[in-house]
Amino acid sequence: MMSDKINARNITDNEFFYGHKACAGCGGSLAVRMALKTLGERTFIALPAGCMSAVGFNFPQLCFANNAIISTFAGTGSILTGMAAGAKALGLKDYHVLGMAGDGGTADIGIQALSGAIDRNDRVIYICYDNEAYMNTGIQKSGLTPFGARTTTTPAGKNEHGNLKNKKNMFEIVAAHDIPYAATASIAYIEDFIAKVKRASEVDGPSYIHVIAPCPTGWGIPVDETINAAKKMVDCGLWYLAEYYAGEFHLNRDPKEFTDVSEYLRCQTRFAHLTDEDIEHIVEGRDAKWAKIRREWI
Amino acid sequence: MGERKFISGNDAFAEGIRLAKPNVISAYPITPQTIVVERLSEMVEDRSLKSEFIHVESEHSAMSAAIGAASVGARTFTATSSQGLLYMAECLPYAAGGRFPIVMMNANRSTALPWNIYGDQRDSLSQLDSGWIQMYVEDAQESLDMALMSYYIAEHTDVMVPVMVNLDGFVLTHTYEAVDIPTQSQADEFLPTYVTDNKMDLDNPVNMGFSVGPADNEEFHLLHHKAMLRVKDVVKEADERFKQIFGRSHGTMTQGYRIEDAEYILITLGSITGIAREVVDELRDRGVKVGVLKIRFVRPFPHEEIAALVKGAKAIGTLEKDISFGYEGTVYTNVNSALIRNGVLVPSYNFIGGLGGRDISYEDIKECFGTLIKGNEEKEVWIGLGVVDDVR
Numbered sequence: 001m002m003s004d005k006i007n008a009r010n011i012t013d014n015e016f017f018y019g020h021k022a023c024a025g026c027g028g029s030l031a032v033r034m035a036l037k038t039l040g041e042r043t044f045i046a047l048p049a050g051c052m053s054a055v056g057f058n059f060p061q062l063c064f065a066n067n068a069i070i071s072t073f074a075g076t077g078s079i080l081t082g083m084a085a086g087a088k089a090l091g092l093k094d095y096h097v098l099g100m101a102g103d104g105g106t107a108d109i110g111i112q113a114l115s116g117a118i119d120r121n122d123r124v125i126y127i128c129y130d131n132e133a134y135m136n137t138g139i140q141k142s143g144l145t146p147f148g149a150r151t152t153t154t155p156a157g158k159n160e161h162g163n164l165k166n167k168k169n170m171f172e173i174v175a176a177h178d179i180p181y182a183a184t185a186s187i188a189y190i191e192d193f194i195a196k197v198k199r200a201s202e203v204d205g206p207s208y209i210h211v212i213a214p215c216p217t218g219w220g221i222p223v224d225e226t227i228n229a230a231k232k233m234v235d236c237g238l239w240y241l242a243e244y245y246a247g248e249f250h251l252n253r254d255p256k257e258f259t260d261v262s263e264y265l266r267c268q269t270r271f272a273h274l275t276d277e278d279i280e281h282i283v284e285g286r287d288a289k290w291a292k293i294r295r296e297w298i
Numbered sequence: 299m300g301e302r303k304f305i306s307g308n309d310a311f312a313e314g315i316r317l318a319k320p321n322v323i324s325a326y327p328i329t330p331q332t333i334v335v336e337r338l339s340e341m342v343e344d345r346s347l348k349s350e351f352i353h354v355e356s357e358h359s360a361m362s363a364a365i366g367a368a369s370v371g372a373r374t375f376t377a378t379s380s381q382g383l384l385y386m387a388e389c390l391p392y393a394a395g396g397r398f399p400i401v402m403m404n405a406n407r408s409t410a411l412p413w414n415i416y417g418d419q420r421d422s423l424s425q426l427d428s429g430w431i432q433m434y435v436e437d438a439q440e441s442l443d444m445a446l447m448s449y450y451i452a453e454h455t456d457v458m459v460p461v462m463v464n465l466d467g468f469v470l471t472h473t474y475e476a477v478d479i480p481t482q483s484q485a486d487e488f489l490p491t492y493v494t495d496n497k498m499d500l501d502n503p504v505n506m507g508f509s510v511g512p513a514d515n516e517e518f519h520l521l522h523h524k525a526m527l528r529v530k531d532v533v534k535e536a537d538e539r540f541k542q543i544f545g546r547s548h549g550t551m552t553q554g555y556r557i558e559d560a561e562y563i564l565i566t567l568g569s570i571t572g573i574a575r576e577v578v579d580e581l582r583d584r585g586v587k588v589g590v591l592k593i594r595f596v597r598p599f600p601h602e603e604i605a606a607l608v609k610g611a612k613a614i615g616t617l618e619k620d621i622s623f624g625y626e627g628t629v630y631t632n633v634n635s636a637l638i639r640n641g642v643l644v645p646s647y648n649f650i651g652g653l654g655g656r657d658i659s660y661e662d663i664k665e666c667f668g669t670l671i672k673g674n675e676e677k678e679v680w681i682g683l684g685v686v687d688d689v690r
Contacts, residue, residue: 042500044370059514062505067498069369070507072389075362078354082324082366082374083498085350089321089372095500113362116355 006194012037020063021055025223027187027213027230028052028129032100034190035127038197041066043096044083048110049073050102051136051215052129076101077113080124096125096201103130103144106210107168111143118177118206125200126208128170131215139218143168146238147285148278149270151218156273166285174208175244181207182244187214188230192241192252199243212239220269232264237286240293249297261286300480307470310438310477311377311403311463312337314445316347317485318401320375322367324352326360328382329415330467331405335377349375357382361389361402368398369506371497373449376400379467380407380421387425393460394429395522396507397496399452400460402430403445406568406619407467408654416655417467418619419567423596423628429522431461431529432597434568438475440548441465443540446485447548450536453492456528466569466619468655480544488543526598533595551600553592554607556582560589561612562670564649565604565633567593570617570658577663588667599632605640613645613670617663617681619652626650626678647674651681658682 016036022029028051036043044067047053053070056063071079076099084097101110106128117124133151134140140153146167150156154163174182181203185193193211200207214230216223233239237258243250262279265271274282305313312334315323323342325335341347350367354360360376367374378386383404393400404422408414422432433448435441441463448461465471498504510518530551541547555575557563566574571592581588591607591614593600608614616630625631630648637644649666651658662681669679 041503044498046366054509057505057508059508059510062508064505065503067500067503068505069366069498070509071366072358072362072392074358075365075389078324078356078359078362079366079369081352081354081359082322082363082368083370084366085322085324085352085363086367086370086372086374089350089367090370092370092500112355113359116359119355120353 006038006198007191011194012040014041016041016065017056017063019061021058022051023217025216025226026051027215027226028102028131029055030187031127031129031193031211031213034194035098035100035197036066038194039096039098039201042094043067043098044087045098045100046071046076046079046083047099048076048101048105050105052100054136071099073105074109075113076105076110077115077117077126080126081117081120081122084122084124097123098125098127100127100129102136103128103132104134104142107143107170115177118174118179118208121205123204124206125197126206127197128208128210129213130210131213131218133218135215135218144170147282148274150273151270161273161275161278162270171210171242171244175249178247179208180205180245183209184240184242185209185211186230186234186239186241187211188227188234189241196243218270220272221267225267229267232259232267235259236261236264237290238264238282242297251293251297254294254298300478300484302476302478304474305438305477306333306472306474307438307441307465308333308405308472309337310442311445311465312341313477313479314442315375316341317480317482318446318449318489319347319373320349321372322350322352322364322374324354324360324363324367324374324376326354326357326378326382328357328379330407330471331377331379331403333471334403357386358389361386361393364400365389365393365396365398368393368400369396369498371494371499373492374400375402377403377405379405380409383421383425384409387428390425390428390430395518397458397522398460399449399458401445401448401452402460402462404462404464405467405471406464414654417469418653418655419464420620420653422462422464423620426597426628429459430597431459431526431595432464433461433595434464434593435470436569436571436592437470438473438477441470442477442479443544443546443548446489447536447540450489451529451532454532457525457532458496459522459525464568470569484543488539529595529598530600549594550603551595552603552607553594555590555592557589557591557607559587561587562667563589563591563608563611563614564663564666564670565591565593565614565616565629567596567618567629570652573658573660574617574663577660577667581667586671593629596629596632599636601636601639604633604636605642608644609642611644613647613673615647615649615666615670617649617651617666621650621653645673646677648678649681650678656682
């Protein structure tokens with residue numbers, strides 16, 4: 001795939017998302033900011049109920065410099081379809097239709113509409129900013145909350161050590177639709193994320209990017225540790241940077257060795273209760289996943 | 299002149315939508331609405347209608363996509379029924395509060411449980427507070443005409459509120475009648491091209507669908523309410539314009555039949571009105587002063603018009619295919635409120651029938667008039683069920 005590389009030197013100074021009320025150290029707002037800088041002012045963005053709509057659309061303090069709308073919680077995929085169809089029918093030229101939804105808005109309540117939008121082959125870009133729980137409502141478990149994480153609905157007690165389920169595999173669920181372009185990303189690897197947004201914008205059809213965007217409030221990390229935590233997650237192998245296009249998976253980054261999983265987990269209060277056995281279980285899961293990735297994607 | 303065709307209510311509605319030329323149609327199938335979206339997909343395929351036809355995966359997405367299309371300034375249509383209407387219910391106040399002039403056809407159908415695909419009006423009446431204009435039509439011709447006129451009303455700068463046009467499931471949607479189909483040039487003369495500032499515009503970016511806190515929230519609702527209250531003037535204007543171009547009139551917010559000197563008036567909604575007119579003719583022939591008042595719009599509710607029209611009656615009855623469990627029919631509640639609000643005191647009865655598609659016969663309607671004339675201690679009468687205690 002061809003694409004003029006955007007980097008720290010040549011990225012626009014224009015800002016499209018500012019004056020908002022996001023928490024200090026918010027990873028999601030960085031993902032929105034960089035996506036809009038990449039796509040530019042002729043972007044229609046829809047955001048469902050969730051952190052970014054809660055912090056960005058408080059009348060009269062409206063924070064998007066481009067066209068923006070809050071969608072229904074479940075309706076990100078379908079409002080994008082409608083926007084794309086309306087823009088096409090009215091003969092608009094040179095624009096992007098972008099949706100940015102959180103992990104719950106994507107993997108739980110919005111998965112049906114997302115599946116529909118991909119199935120319809122709409123020319124829309126869908127970015128899931130994944131902070132691994134319903135952070136806006138106060139850190140409740142979503143389908144993308146990882147094993148072991150303490151949330152306000154998966155308490156860490158004597159009988160249960162936080163969330164008992166593994167993270168839903170949205171990237172491969174989306175890829176299974178035979179989508180023209182899908183990718184995983186992390187705000188710690190911001191140039192990689194930007195490049196993927198750019199590639200997504202060049203696809204004549206639907207595209208999906210799943211970007212990990214830590215939430216200091218929900219993860220229990222200092223507000224200046226957002227990027228470090230995101231980086232540790234990739235470097236210890238609990239997240240991976242990959243793409244799917246032309247019917248094939250492509251691994252972008254294959255670390256020779258992983259950093260310490262327990263160091264990643266221990267830096268966050270949401271994992272503070274985990275026992276050595278719990279961590280061993282997480283490491284086993286990671287190793288099994290990477291064995292499969294290396295067997296099938298490289 | 300256009301042509302005259304023998305078609306169903308659904309077909310007629312689809313013909314009306316073709317004449318209105320929506321930019322975007324989003325649709326999910328549900329009985330008994332399906333034929334209208336099938337026809338529209340055929341019209342898009344044969345290029346007699348230039349629209350983007352979106353196959354959505356649910357009714358929630360049907361309305362969500364309609365909102366998306368309207369948010370960029372597109373004229374938009376969708377259609378649903380019953381469970382589908384309830385499934386998209388979250389999106390209804392969303393579309394209305396966003397002041398997106400979407401038009402939706404609803405094929406009135408019973409709601410589960412018990413499951414039933416036949417017609418009653420409990421689906422749409424449950425959504426009266428969603429902020430949509432609600433219209434009920436009587437026959438296939440009115441279906442076609444209102445498909446066209448609903449856009450005129452919805453998109454009027456004094457209004458900018460979505461319209462739900464209700465057709466009785468099967469009784470109207472699947473019944474064939476002779477319908478005059480206007481020409482495209484007539485339709486174009488009637489319905490102006492949709493132009494709005496209430497959209498996301500590449501040359502003038504806006505933020506839409508935002509949050510408004512307690513300090514400013516009520517103002518938005520008051521503006522919406524006032525727009526709804528202006529609908530009755532816009533309907534009058536639309537009907538006059540319609541009559542000039544098409545030579546037909548459908549009345550104002552209500553349509554009376556032989557009510558000028560009527561002592562007993564039956565208030566109706568939708569397709570049952572036709573039989574009620576025939577009953578009125580028979581009773582009038584026998585010297586009984588009866589009439590029918592068809593309510594065409596339940597939101598906004600024409601309370602002054604209704605109160606003024608029934609003021610001189612000895613008794614009135616509201617015949618409806620609805621029950622708000624534990625109280626009474628919702629239209630009846632609204633009618634009684636209209637009477638009180640306008641200082642009109644007339645004995646007022648509630649005739650509940652047609653639930654789950656149960657037939658309301660000519661004789662049943664005659665009995666309704668009989669009850670109005672004789673008087674009855676119990677104000678709520680379930681048509682054809684006799685003593686309610688017998689039903690267990």
